Amino acid sequence: ETGVTQSPTHLIKTRGQQVTLRCSSQSGHNTVSWYQQALGQGPQFIFQYYREEENGRGNFPPRFSGLQFPNYSSELNVNALELDDSALYLCASSSGQLSDTQYFGPGTRLTVL
C-alpha cells in the first residue's frame, strides 16, 4: 500500500451543493496533487499543493479549490456541484513538487444527482 489515505470513500450529493474531500499524504511527503477521473477516461490534473501553497493548476474552474495543512494533508473543495462533477477524485503525494513518483490514494467516488 502507498500510505496515502482519502475520505470519504463514496459520497452522494445533489446539484448546487458543496463538497469537501480529504487526503492524508504519505509520511515524509510535502506535495499533494489532485486528479479527477471521469468514467472511461484517464485522470485529469486539478491542482497541486506544495508546502501549503497552490503550486500549479489544471483547466478547472475556480469553484474547485483546495487547502494543504502544516502536516501536509490536503482538502479538495468543490462548490456549486454540477452533474459533470460526478467522478473518482484521486490524490497523489510526492516528496517534491517536481517529483516524478506520485503515490495515489484509493480515491473518493463522488456522485452528483
Added chain:
Amino acid sequence: RKEVEQDPGPFNVPEGATVAFNCTYSNSASQSFFWYRQDCRKEPKLLMSVYSSGNEDGRFTAQLNRASQYISLLIRDSKLSDSATYLCVALNAGGTSYGKLTFGQGTILTVHP
C-alpha cells in the same frame, strides 16, 4: 488533440498471448514517462517507468522513442491477473514549478482462459 493518446482497445487475448500497447504524446517538453495499471474501481498504480534505452521487468517491456514521441508496452505470456486498464502517462514540468502527470484515456485489457 489530446496530449497523450492511446490505442483505445479493448484488447481481449487468451492466456499466454503477447499483447502490445501504443501511445503517442504531443508535448515535446515532457520529461518522464510511465505505464500505470488500474484495476476496476481502484486507484492507478505505477507499473513501470519508460526509458529511451528500453526497460524490462519480467514479462513487461517498455520503450520510449523521443524522436517519434511514441511509447510502447509489451506484455508477454499474458496471465489472467494482467486484466486491467493500462494508462500511458507523461510528466510535464517544463517551464513550470510543478510536476503534472498527464494521462491517456487508458486501454482495457481482458485476458481469458
